[in-house]
Amino acid sequence: MNFERIGKRWRALFHRDEMEHELDAELRFHLERDVEENLQSGMDPEEARYAALRAFGGMEQSREECRDARGVSILEELLQDLRYSARVLLKHRGFTAIAVITLALGIGANTAIFSVMNATLLRPLPYHNPDQIVMVWGTNPAGFGWRGKTGFSAPSFLDYQQQNQVFARMATFNGVDFNLAGADNPERIRSGMVTSAFFDLLAVPPVLGRTFLAEEFQAGRNHVTVLSYGLWQRRYGSDRNIVGQNIYLDATPYTVIGVLPEDFDFTIPGYFESRGLWVPTVLPQDNSNSERGHKYLNVIARLKPGVAIHQADQDMSVITQRLASEYPGTMSKFGVKLTPLREQVVGDVRSPLLLLFGAVGFVLLIACANVANLQLARASTRQKEMAIRKALGASRGRLFRQLLTESVLLSLVAGVASLGFAFGGIRLLTRLDPAKLLQGINVTVDFAVLAYCMILSLVTGIISGLAPALQYARARQSESLKESGGNSAAKEGGVRLRRLITVSEVALSMILLIGAGLLIRSFIELLQVDPGFESKNILTARVSLPKYSYPETAKQSEFYRQAIERIKDLPGVVAVGVTGGLPSAMGSHTSSFSIEGRGPIEDSDQALAVEDGLASADYFKALGIPLIAGRAFSDTDDRSAIPVALINQSFARRFFPDQNPVGQHLRFESKSPWITIVGVVGDVRGFGLDKEAKSEIYLPYEQQGFLPFNPLPQMYLAVRTSGDPNAIAPPALAAIRDIDKDLPSPQVRTMETLLAASMAERRSNMILLAVFAIIALILTGVGIYGVISYSVTQRTQEIGIRMALGAQSRDVMTLVMRNGMRLVLLGIVIGFAGALVLTRWMAALLFGISTTDATTFFLTALLLAGIALLACWIPARRATKVDPLVALKYE
């Protein structure tokens, strides 16, 4: 019974022709029998036929009723509605084009942002059970290290590894650079050093060969390497026989034991980049205090199944307390922080992405509002059509359904068109990513993105079509059937609805504009920050001296001495300096030290925030860092001279608040001679313009021996030029090659590029939000224009009467403008309120201003009001041109 019915419906739906054919056959049979009867009763054929048709009574209606009886009306109606909608949309091409473009822009922007979210926030990491993997950080109260976090020292890593109850595996990873020797192109390869469990922990099977064995982490057996897929392809032409062969890293032979899969990409944005090859880390078997204080190992761990992260946290703090009492000198302030790997990888993009996601949501809502307004404006022209359809028996529900179908069809077309915008948007987004937040993340349009796009289109169609459809369907047919009858109730309602939509539109774009305005203001504030040096006309070069050809510090500093000598004499060079860390690209090094006449400033909170490093005599001149007191370094401050140091103003303020620091002494190690402070230099914002300057100590690079660590193997050259710094690059590189032809070519960038890179993330957020705000502004302007010019058309007669009664064109202008600007001002006020609530979430993205920055609020409101004024003025001007005579006849 049931199956029979389903079968019938199936037939009805998909074999429409067959059913129609049967119905025809049945009715024809009846007619023919009638005709036969009539013929027998003596009528002539013509007459017999007419009589039969007459007797049948309403053939077409009967046919329709028979179809209805089959009960597939809703689907059939849907098909009918779709066909009808397609016809309507094709007929009104102008309307359709504008609506489709508007919606496609909104949907496309949303799809693009969603695709980035899909690739970052929503996609699981490409490891087995990625949610079990955590990053294990060391913390310190002074907040030094990368984002206030450090790694582990080798002995404490081993302690945590042995004593914990919660991790299935723990492993360390660190970056190391090797010179990879080749026939004629030595190459600097960024490489990773890992401990034994690393690849097992991530569960990465090699595509070729194997990963490391446990015994390969012992000194002497550790000269093995696993290649990344990219390096294997690029450097070795995907040679499958590479496994077992030796390659030379820093002139030492390493046996290739395996190749990693193509999609393996272990990147922690901003901290650790994917590497070309991997070698084993040999952990020192040394439990000395100095080894325990050297916290450099980055640690990841995999939680045991069923262990929650807070349980692991508790377990860690138990071990931390034990170690703190055992090794109070080095471990007393040490803490452990677990961060899920996923959070570590995508955490940075979350808040800007959510902000942009909110912004495009607003843009889409404004687009919906505009299309709804367009449809409402068409109400006047379509009211008659609706009335006729109603008079012919269409129910309200049916009209409503049909109108909604039309709107949904419109937005589905826009959805398909939006994919073009989305693809463009994705390209723009991935290119606008100089902050490398999307590095290693593949943003694609996959099934989820397509599904999102289509569902969004459907919802958009319903949202933008609901109000107009309700409006039409509610309109009373008797009134609408009359020619454009004055102010029908339905029209009144329509006008009110359109005003409401306009106000919300203005409010939404006000919020967006304020958001974008706050980011722009922050960026301007940032640009006005004095970095403490002059970034124009500086070329920088990052030099890495390989250990095998520069084994001693004497040889290392000799290289820099020669480099300075040669580059200094190049034409166009003003000054040359070397430094251990450039502003904006500074590596952080912190040591404890003591000042003569005071107790040693131990590994305490305060001292930890002091950076120390090396510089050459002309470094400060090259960067334009001012000398505040005393003298700068000179070429005579070499190995044999008495040790000297420069401090910056922050340091002077902090440690010598009411003393002259020049002439004071300090030292890093208790047995070393005292270092004399010879001068004070200006503060430099070394870690990005949005961070305060740190306290710094500089030593001459040739006196590196007085520092507790050696930055010499990796230093920066800074060259101040009189002209374009890029022009100096080729001769400077040639000069370096002259000193050492085997040295891999240093990485050369201008200081301005480095500075821009440090602001890249802010810039891209600002640009994106500004683009969305401008789209919103344009859409809103068009929306206001549409509403006001429609109301002018509606009120032509009224305006005509007013003018006939003596109103001046200025009065008319005021009338129309006041009408429009009232809506705009209401929208702005609501937008202000909304912005006060919403911009609070942007606080972390701002710099130098508060989330309620009055200037931004005021200026953006002025901008929006200006655009709105223009949008009202055009139709208002048209209203003043109304000829009273024509207007009165118009009705």
Added chain:
Amino acid sequence: MKKQKADLLQGTLELLVLRILRSGRMHGWDIMQRLQLVSGEVLSVTPGALYPALHRLEERGLISAVWEPSENNRRSKVYDLKPAGRKQLEAERKQWERFSGAVALILRDA
């Protein structure tokens, strides 16, 4: 108002069709002839009303239909009463009798 009248007529028409089919299977034209015969001019039923009624009854599973060869080498759709239709007819007949009895009673008293 107009619709109610149509409903009433429709229900009645369907009842009559079921009654006619109880005496045997037949095609639409024959049913029409019978209808005119039994109802005469009282219920002026047109084929235009009959066929939708037949389709509705078929859809409700009260009658079945098959295409069969007919005279003059034509095919006609022949309807037959199904058990469910038979039951429905019985129920409606009873209800109609009760209803018409009640109406008759009221009218007699009036």
